[in-house]
Amino acid sequence: MNPANYLYLSALLFTIGAAGVLLRRNAIVVFMSIELMLNAVNLSFVAFARINGNLDGQVTAFFVMVVAAAEVVVGLSIIVMIFRTRRSASVDDASLLKY
Amino acid sequence: MTATVHAVTTLAAESKTSTGEAVAFWILGPLAVLAALGMVFVRRAVHSALFLAWVMLTLAIFYIIQDALFLGVVQIIVYTGAIMMLFLFVLMIVGVDSSDSLIETIRGQRFAAVVVGLGFGILLIAVIGNASVSGMSGLATANQNGNVQGLAALMFTKDVWAFELTSALLITAAVGGMVLAHRERMERKRTQRELAEERLKGGGLVTPLPPSGVYARHNAVDTPALLPDGTPAELSLSRVLQARGDVRTVAAAKGIIEVPAIEDSREATESQLGKGATP
Numbered sequence: 001m002n003p004a005n006y007l008y009l010s011a012l013l014f015t016i017g018a019a020g021v022l023l024r025r026n027a028i029v030v031f032m033s034i035e036l037m038l039n040a041v042n043l044s045f046v047a048f049a050r051i052n053g054n055l056d057g058q059v060t061a062f063f064v065m066v067v068a069a070a071e072v073v074v075g076l077s078i079i080v081m082i083f084r085t086r087r088s089a090s091v092d093d094a095s096l097l098k099y
Numbered sequence: 100m101t102a103t104v105h106a107v108t109t110l111a112a113e114s115k116t117s118t119g120e121a122v123a124f125w126i127l128g129p130l131a132v133l134a135a136l137g138m139v140f141v142r143r144a145v146h147s148a149l150f151l152a153w154v155m156l157t158l159a160i161f162y163i164i165q166d167a168l169f170l171g172v173v174q175i176i177v178y179t180g181a182i183m184m185l186f187l188f189v190l191m192i193v194g195v196d197s198s199d200s201l202i203e204t205i206r207g208q209r210f211a212a213v214v215v216g217l218g219f220g221i222l223l224i225a226v227i228g229n230a231s232v233s234g235m236s237g238l239a240t241a242n243q244n245g246n247v248q249g250l251a252a253l254m255f256t257k258d259v260w261a262f263e264l265t266s267a268l269l270i271t272a273a274v275g276g277m278v279l280a281h282r283e284r285m286e287r288k289r290t291q292r293e294l295a296e297e298r299l300k301g302g303g304l305v306t307p308l309p310p311s312g313v314y315a316r317h318n319a320v321d322t323p324a325l326l327p328d329g330t331p332a333e334l335s336l337s338r339v340l341q342a343r344g345d346v347r348t349v350a351a352a353k354g355i356i357e358v359p360a361i362e363d364s365r366e367a368t369e370s371q372l373g374k375g376a377t378p
Binding site for chain 1: 116120121124128131132135136138139144147148151154155158161162165166167169170173174177178181182185186189190192193204208209211212213215216217219220223224227230232233234235236237238240241242246249250253254258261265268269271272273275276279280282
């Protein structure tokens with residue numbers, strides 16, 4: 001098997017995640033799609049680490065995981081805050097900054 | 100020139116992965132793609148979360164296959180353990196059945212999103228196809244002291260600055276989470292005496308609500324309890340069940356229980372015991 005197959009899988013998952021961000025209206029599902037994109041990129045980092053024969057890719061993937069964890073905490077608390085004030089988790093409802 | 104030739108030969112030597120890895124990839128890869136598609140297209144957010152957990156577990160297996168043992172374990176602990184639990188927790192706060200409305204707010208947005216997604220995917224895969232990633236060096240030399248040791252050697256020497264910044268990021272995220280989730284109390288907290296007075300002066304029901312009907316063969320919460328005069332007690336049923344119309348009717352409940360009246364049962368026993376039983 002060609003190790004590039006992991007890259008194809010990573011590209012597919014990233015595309016599905018991006019489509020999810022564009023398609024879904026529920027803020028939490030949009031957030032999950034973002035997580036899927038981050039995970040897909042991590043897979044390509046790990047695959048590249050093995051293709052290139054050094055561990056830099058894995059270190060980068062580790063830092064991506066840390067950033068993703070921090071991002072989830074802040075993002076989810078923003079979603080909870082918006083839900084408390086607007087009683088809705090739909091991204092269409094939170095358009096007040098527009099006006 | 101000789102260096103490139105040498106590099107090419109070493110690449111060729113290790114460019115193939117094992118058969119077991121190929122089998123695992125071709126079984127788990129399509130399943131991961133299916134789960135990702137399910138995550139996007141399934142209506143309920145909880146099901147999306149479960150599909151995402153499946154994708155993350157599959158990716159953890161892929162990491163471990165690719166000589167990234169540490170990252171695989173971290174993926175399971177941090178992503179499927181912590182992050183997905185956080186997602187499910189927030190889903191429970193926000194309400195499990197807050198499924199998407201199917202009304203398109205921007206006309207043609209869904210179609211455009213599918214077209215853009217497909218185009219982007221085709222572009223990305225074409226780029227990878229053109230990049231001719233055929234060989235691989237393998238991580239045998241980099242991992243010779245162990246994967247964790249190799250990662251630590253990089254993380255605490257070359258990338259130590261990024262590592263330090265990570266701590267600042269985590270503290271900021273923790274403080275941010277607390278600040279955002281904190282809610283200031285706007286009015287004074289009511290005391291227990293005030294709550295009790297409010298309850299008694301309202302004139303409503305002071306006692307706890309009666310439980311649902313408990314019968315010999317049927318004690319589901321959708322069956323009303325019977326008052327002493329035989330009428331069903333409306334208060335014994337959950338308002339949610341009543342609003343949904345999931346309540347068993349009184350006639351149905353009676354049909355199930357069908358307890359003979361006390362006089363009838365006494366007569367029945369007497370007839371069974373024979374005539375000598377009655378004085």
